[in-house]
Amino acid sequence: xxxxxxCKVGGGAGGSGITTFNEGGVDEDDGGASRKDWLTNxxxxxxxxxxxxxxxxxxxxxxxxxxxxxxxxxxxQSGIPFExxxxxxxxxxxxxxxxxxxxTVLNAIQNSEVMSSEQVRGMVKMMVxxxxxxxxxxx
Numbered sequence: 001x002x003x004x005x006x007c008k009v010g011g012g013a014g015g016s017g018i019t020t021f022n023e024g025g026v027d028e029d030d031g032g033a034s035r036k037d038w039l040t041n042x043x044x045x046x047x048x049x050x051x052x053x054x055x056x057x058x059x060x061x062x063x064x065x066x067x068x069x070x071x072x073x074x075x076x077q078s079g080i081p082f083e084x085x086x087x088x089x090x091x092x093x094x095x096x097x098x099x100x101x102x103x104t105v106l107n108a109i110q111n112s113e114v115m116s117s118e119q120v121r122g123m124v125k126m127m128v129x130x131x132x133x134x135x136x137x138x139x
Contacts, residue, residue, distance in 0.1 A: 048085060051095025052102060060113045061090045071112035074124035075105055080131070104131045 056064075063069060064086045075082065082096040082105050092109065096102045104127050112120045 048093045048095070051083070051093050052106070053091060053093045054106060054110075055090050056092055056110065057113065058088075058090050060109070061086055061088060061092070063113075064092070064109065070117045070120045071108055071124065074121050075108060075128075078124055078128040080104065080128055098135065100131050100135055104128065 064072060065088070072084070080096065080101045082094060082101060084095075084105070085093040094102050094105050094109075096105065108120075108124050108127055111123055115123060
């Protein structure tokens with residue numbers, strides 16, 4: 001089986017951030033990362049620093065790898081900065097500048113598994129609104 005990697009960086013202000021998918025080297029826009037050979041180990045990107053890892057079902061992991069995934073698109077448009085790496089084995093790594101944002105992304109992803117597209121968009125909007133409000137109160 002060929003190795004498969006997907007990365008997404010998102011969350012610019014008002015959804016204007018840079019969004020990059022690189023799935024198995026298929027997409028043209030690779031976020032500036034050069035394509036390298038997996039057989040020579042040049043395709044290894046290195047350790048993920050910071051952030052947190054968690055496990056989701058294999059079905060959800062495959063769904064998150066879809067470039068048109070609802071929860072990741074909604075999170076990207078929300079304006080909260082985050083990085084995410086998704087493994088086909090169900091392992092997900094999320095990193096953001098604030099722990100509150102990381103927790104919001106984790107919860108949104110986990111909750112999205114049992115929701116419709118409209119419910120996911122509403123949930124993300126509400127979660128982001130609440131976390132931003134709380135962060136303003138603590139500032």
